[in-house]
Amino acid sequence: MSEVPPNQDVVGDQPIALEDVVDRDALDDLCKSIHALFGIGVRVYASQGALLANVANELELCRYVNEVPGSRAACGATVIAAKSVAPGDDGEVTHPCFTGLAYHIVSLVHEGRRVGRIVLGPYAPAGLREPPPSLAQADKRLDVARASDLAATVPRVKQEALQRIAGHLKETLELIIFSSHKAWVTSKLHLYSVRESYRELQDKTTRLEQTLTRLKEVDRLKSNFLATMSHELRTPLTSIIGYSEMLAEGIAGELSAEQQEYVRTIHAKGEQLLRLIMGLLDLSKLESGTMSLRQAPAQIGPILKEVITTLAPVARKKEVELALDSDDAPCELAADAERLRQVFINLVDNAVKFTPKGGKVTVRARVTAGAAPSGDDDDEAAGAALLAPLLKQVEVRVSDTGIGIPAAERVKVFEAFYQVDSSSTREYGGTGLGLSIVKRIVDAHGGQVSVEGNEPNGTVFVVVLPSAQTRRAALPSRVPPALA
Ligand SMILES: Nc1ncnc2c1ncn2[C@@H]1O[C@H](COP(=O)(O)OP(=O)(O)OP(=O)(O)O)[C@@H](O)[C@H]1O
Ligand SMILES: [Mg+2]
Structure with a gap:
């Protein structure tokens, strides 16, 4: 993940909007306490004019002047001016009202910028005796004596006291703004980092998808290449084998013993x-999924007998005992018998090949209870439990x-071309393809193949094939693609 960028990249270097960052409840509490202590109205505005807090009781004098049209207009103009008048360099200004009262305005500053204002008032300046002439000028109908009486009830505040109150309020409010802004920036940073992680994850997923598509294409090309090459090589090779066989049989004339030996070598290597x-x-057909399995009802017994018959001469030649032990219990498989024969020819051929003279190879087949396919919901689970006694599998x-x-090494031997001992002095021959073909054919039959050690020495390859019924009972999603 990239580094979290500095503040301004996340929150921008725009002035903060007070209404976005300030904690309204804290602001309200503070204004109420000032109002309760000094009886002066408190209003807080954001720099764009939004009213964030308003704690004030309407004064009797204000109510009275608002009843008369001329002075109501003058009152409105005073309020607008208090909201917009620019505080001086020290950030404070006192704005007089036409009634003789006044407003004190203080700038709120955050990180060197004016972000809003506090308006205190209206209050009566300590020196106020008589209403100024502006009161009478606002509207001739105003009763100046009454207005004067009402002005006398307004709290009188000395300028120094007012400045102290304003200063205290400003400091406290700026502290609230500072901590609110901090919390706001933190939450923005958090949001940004979550968004950033999500974006990175999406990028990675896209890159992985592209890589997967490319790899699939490369894999497809490789399989195509293998299939074409193998096919093209097979035709001339069949001629080499056929002609060397004919030569060895003397069809083209008698051969000397030495010539015979050479021709037989050509023939043997051609077969290999x-x-x-x-x-x-x-392998390429199995990998690309183009090998069609001819599914038909089949029993394992006859397949294994044929495998033993095929490999008996090889075992005899090597002086390795080869035995079949099958319980002959019926269990119908849905299988391509030719491909299954290929599986067991490979396994038995390996067993004989890697067993020294005097050793023994045993092929044991049993029908066992299959694992019931487990359903995801209750109905499926109940169905699976009912089917369980019927579900069988063959274990060879x-x-x-x-x-x-x-x-x-037991997992690796199923990889194509993998041989445990791959040194050039390897005495067993072969190319390392047999088991990878075995695994793919078994997989395509919905089965599993694994390796175990044989005590005290040797190897056991275990092939488990589900019965036709077990495979039918399995959910469609569990049926291997080759069969679906
Ligand atoms: N029964 C076994 N005992 C000991 N090692 C075995 C046995 N079966 C397989 N192996 C090991 O697994 C490797 C892979 O087997 P696999 O059948 O795929 O290839 P291979 O027999 O060497 O060649 P191929 O089958 O293509 O002619 C073998 O080379 C061998 O090292
Ligand atoms: Mg082999």
């Missing part, structure tokens, strides 16, 4: 390359007594 290319093709454990996979 073809497997790699097919793996890449599968491929265990071996081989070299094992260290615990820290």
Whole structure:
């Protein structure tokens, strides 16, 4: 987050508006206490003329002069002048009223600027004896003697006393303005920093969205490239394999023992390359979601038997015992049998490959109770509880007594091209694609694959596949995209 900018950037360097920052209750209390103590009216105006506090009782004299049209106009003019007359350099001015009374006006200053004014009055200056001639001039109909009597009831205030009251009021009010302004600036700063954080968050989200879009595009291009390259490589490779096979069989004439050996090597390497290319093709199709799974009712037993039959010669050659232990309980899967066969061929092939002579590979299949899909609302939860006994899953454990996979590597082996021992002296061959294909096919069937250690040594790959019914019971949102 960027640094909080200095005050003026946030609140602007405009003069503060007193009505925005001042605490009205505190202002009112203060004016009331002055009025109660000295009997003088107190009004506070903001610099633009807004009246912020008004604590005054109407004087008898004022009421009387307001009854007569001429003096009412003079009274109005006096009030307007008191609101607008400019206090002198010392910030104070006394403005006389045509009745002989007076107003004392004091500027309110904040950070060197005049932000408002206090108007004290009307009051009778201590030296006032007779009403001035201006009273009679305001309206001939005015009873000057009566006005004089009423003026005598107005509190008399000495100029020094008035200046002290005004000074005290000014200081206290400026303190209120100072603290109110501080609180106002703090809240503005807070608001600004929240807005700033929100804006930064939005910027980051936008940048992340753009990056995600770019990455998706790069990923799509990569998958397209892989698919095209693999496809283009496969055609010439099929010719190399076919012709080397024909040569080895002597169709083009007898070969010497040495020639035979070379041709068989070409053939074997060609097959290896073809497997790699097919793996890449599968992976890119699975990644881009273009591999269509042919969903059909299937049982796990026959698939596993076929896998064992396919890999029995490899195991025998390596002198590794290969066993199938299936409870043969029926459990219908909605699966692409060809792809599931690919999953277990990869797992059993790995198990045999990474198990030394004399070891054992066991494929164990069990039908177990499936996890009921948990609903978000009560109705769904009740439905899930009723379905629970019907929901089944198949668990297949491929265990071996081989070299094992260290615990820290067990998640990584599912990444494409990841091999635990990737040194150039690696004796097992392969490209590291098998398990990433396994994981993607299992995911696409709504299942899970994980690795455990085998005691005392070796590895167990566990594949869990939900039954067709369990998958139907799952919420549509939980069905993997490949199946939805
Ligand atoms: N049963 C196992 N025992 C020990 N290590 C294993 C076992 N299965 C897999 N691994 C480790 O996981 C790595 C990745 O396996 P994966 O099947 O993806 O690749 P690969 O067998 O090396 O090559 P490919 O399958 O593409 O021919 C292996 O290279 C190996 O290090
Ligand atoms: Mg493999």
